[in-house]
Amino acid sequence: MKIYGHVNSRSTRALWAAEEVGASYEYESIDLMGGAARREPYISINPGGKVPALVEGELVLTESAAICNYLANRFPEASLLPKEGSKERALVDRWSYFAMTEMDAPLWTLTKHKMIYPEGKRVPAIIDVAIGEFARSVQLLEKGLGAQEFIVGSRFSVADLLLGHCLSWAKAFQVPIDSDIVMAYAKRLWARPALVRARAREMA
Numbered sequence: 001m002k003i004y005g006h007v008n009s010r011s012t013r014a015l016w017a018a019e020e021v022g023a024s025y026e027y028e029s030i031d032l033m034g035g036a037a038r039r040e041p042y043i044s045i046n047p048g049g050k051v052p053a054l055v056e057g058e059l060v061l062t063e064s065a066a067i068c069n070y071l072a073n074r075f076p077e078a079s080l081l082p083k084e085g086s087k088e089r090a091l092v093d094r095w096s097y098f099a100m101t102e103m104d105a106p107l108w109t110l111t112k113h114k115m116i117y118p119e120g121k122r123v124p125a126i127i128d129v130a131i132g133e134f135a136r137s138v139q140l141l142e143k144g145l146g147a148q149e150f151i152v153g154s155r156f157s158v159a160d161l162l163l164g165h166c167l168s169w170a171k172a173f174q175v176p177i178d179s180d181i182v183m184a185y186a187k188r189l190w191a192r193p194a195l196v197r198a199r200a201r202e203m204a
């Protein structure tokens with residue numbers, strides 16, 4: 001199994017999941033800034049020119065959330081996903097989609113308008129709108145968490161991984177996380193040994 005990624009990007013999610021499930025994998029760093037993702041040989045792996053990608057035999061999988069789900073399903077003993085068809089699974093899916101659409105999306109919008117787009121294409125006003133959308137999501141996450149340790153019951157799942165990654169992205173971009181409950185939750189997730197190992201692997 002091989003994971004292609006770039007340090008401090010969405011590929012951290014894939015490495016984190018691989019470490020959580022104890023998968024043995026090769027890691028290849030793709031130089032995003034140098035344009036390696038948009039050239040051969042990587043562009044044949046992901047025609048979208050983005051990381052992460054996971055390759056295992058015939059399978060070529062992109063989209064960080066799909067890769068995390070694949071790893072969870074491939075290594076069921078790690079229990080990162082509740083049984084398909086269960087109420088717990090429905091809730092984990094709900095929070096995974098929430099992470100991708102209500103947290104990842106505004107963070108990606110503000111990141112593009114802060115540093116990805118050429119200066120002439122950036123619209124500074126959009127950054128404030130995205131920060132406002134993210135703040136609403138933090139409030140909703142706080143309600144969802146209540147006094148729980150994880151977002152669904154007492155077990156760490158793919159949803160926590162995706163939410164934890166979005167929260168670390170927010171912190172890196174100084175986007176306020178205005179909730180003690182959410183901050184305490186984020187710190188629990190960031191301290192997980194699997195994430196520490198994933199970050200060390202992508203830095204090596």
Ligand SMILES: N[C@@H](CCC(=O)N[C@@H](CS)C(=O)NCC(=O)O)C(=O)O
Pocket residue numbers: 009010011032037049050051052062063064065
């Ligand atoms: N929805 C995709 C987004 C992937 C994505 O945008 N990755 C960024 C790094 S975080 C990238 O490779 N950007 C390079 C580019 O847009 O050219 C996922 O979750 O995997």
